[in-house]
Amino acid sequence: MKAAKLAFGLICLAILASNIWTMSRWSEARGVYDDICYLRQAHLFQRFGAGGLDTNAIRDDDRYFEGKLKEIGFAEWRDPIRWPCHNPMRSGKVVLQYPPGTGFLLALFSEGHQVVPLYIAASLIVCGLALSGIFLARTLPSLVGAGLFGALAVYLMINPAKASYSVAPTMALCAVAGFLTALWLARDKRSILLIALTGLLLGASVNFRLPNALLAAGYFLFLGIPFLWTRSLATFVQGLAFGAGVLVGMAPTLVAQAINAGSALATTYGSADVVAPAFDLAVFGQYLRDMQFVLIVLAIGATAWLLRAGEGHVRQAAFVVVGNLVVNLGFFMSHPIFTPYYVVPIAMLSLWTLSFARLLQPAEAREAALVRTDAAGLGAQPR
Template sequence: MFLAILASNVRLISHWSESRGVYDDICYLRQAHLFQRFGWQGLDTSLARETDGYLAGKLRSIDFPNWRDPTRAPCHTQTADGSKWVMTPPPGTGFALALFPEGFQVIPLYALANMIIAGFALYGLWRAREPVSLTAAAMLGVLSIYFMINPAKASYSIAPTMVVCVLAGLFTARLFVDDGRRRLLAVAAVGLLLGLSASFRIANVVLSAGYFLFFALSFLIWRSREAFVSGLTLGVAFLVGLLPVFAANLVNSGNPLVSAYGGQDTAPRSLDPAVLRAYLGDTQFPLIVIACVWTALLWRFPGHTGVRKLVLLVAGNLVLNLGFFATHPVFTPYYITPILMLTLWTLLFTVVFTRGTSQGSIAQEPGGPRPAEMLSRRST
């Protein structure tokens, strides 16, 4: 099933056009063009560099009104000092597109992302050892590969985001089944991935909210050296992952902490009934229910000493992200997809790593019983 859906996805993707009329597409492709033309200096998205007519040509190809006036181009804004016009999206998606030849960028990006997701789905299936975990791996694998077309096709930024989510889910699960140095490496990997995710979509920075809340509360409650080092490692790795965003901000707005995206979303936060109804009628709502029910079941039947800690992290992150987008003034079919996929992949890898230990013993959770002791208890 995995391979059949993957083959179907690749066949559909191979017929996609890069001029489908979506305004954001033009900006991601222009960023890729700048990277291919200027190298790392492509971080500078000023319209003053638009000397080859690339942007105008792209806008004309989708019949954009006023395509001759670059200042009317979508997702471009004037800097606070009025010195230049720059793009608002972060540079990550454009960089990913720039890895492929101009004119043939979207198809290979999506095809590669689909193959990576299918690979992790197969890995989860291979690691599953019990009927329950095997079923969960099969269902999530099918859904995740399908989602690489719908809703991932809605925005070029979602394809690389989905890859980051599965990687972050894998390392998050390892946080609570590894110990010592391996656990610290998993913390660093999670922080780095979450920071890098913001390079694809600025809103992805919210994916880290639950992690920082969990590690902050862990230190405040336990006051241990391990909790402090883990939180510090997460924070430093997260900042390292944010370096591309900081660099782009510095080049375009003159301040690494001021995004060109700032000011684009100034509507006050509130619970809009129209937005809530849109989510209730969308594919994202059943996924929310599945994520919440699975989280609750894992709390009730943890199967490993560290799982309930992971459930607290996952639940807190899910609540914070759902609250953020529920009060967002705009609805789209993919806004909540990243947090849902991060949550579901984390839960799946947690289940397959901690249940059915015939392939090997589970690493000791710091402060918990040793693997041999756990297996002895189960035998008794």
């Protein structure tokens, strides 16, 4: 086991090293609109501190964004109404459409060298949790599962995470939130602090991508349905702690929307970006041909297996994931827009949760589950 753990650990570290080498050669001027828009938010934070939440186009008085637009050959750089990733508000402001989290993280690094350190930091977090999973494995099957998943998780920090600067920090938060979820469920007396911290992280993920708000759906269902059934004070307190954590975590986005759109509940996205749900076979077919489909199959398959063979907190983790998958996949599969990373966050949050739930399973429960699985397999044999 020690040799196998070392081997899988070295594989994860080798992928990490390869990723860092690749990232170190990335350019921050690759001609993608989203990139320069996130960098503009970072520039505002570096100039104005917390005042950088106000993304009004008139604050580009130092011509930073205009310069970025010229670099990529954008013809209408003089007209803020035509700026990419910006939308006019009823107040007359022209503001960035994205939540402020990605720009805030980029602002932590020196201008001109922001993207690579962000990706390396996120990759280190993911790799650290992958190595933790390998270390926690107590059986060869669980070690193989943790090792293969860890290697996949580290690799994904290059592809598809490179598609948007918002994906890298989202992936890191999903990994940590998955671990905390499993740890919360594994304890006989569930910690209010752990579930509040999980809510805080999932709420914070909304600051990177607004659809990340859906990542909390399964938790609300897991805590809300039992409360409606039993009216348990303990369940109510757990749900309240989680909800408070989510609200506090997403507070920067709510404040930014209040400043830029006039209300905390108003969106800074334009009407062209707010698309009504509609099932589209063409969009669904794109998911089938994409790496995301592999992650969806893995998440659904792991959930189904743990619902059948899992016990105690492992099965409960699977129930949390079921609610999350139903809500998130239902939303994105009925959303007539496709990108190569839309369902990656929910797939990775699900897989991290299930992986750690299995790894943190007590030895007695794990042996009982194996016995039950073997018995079921023997019962299916022809006589």
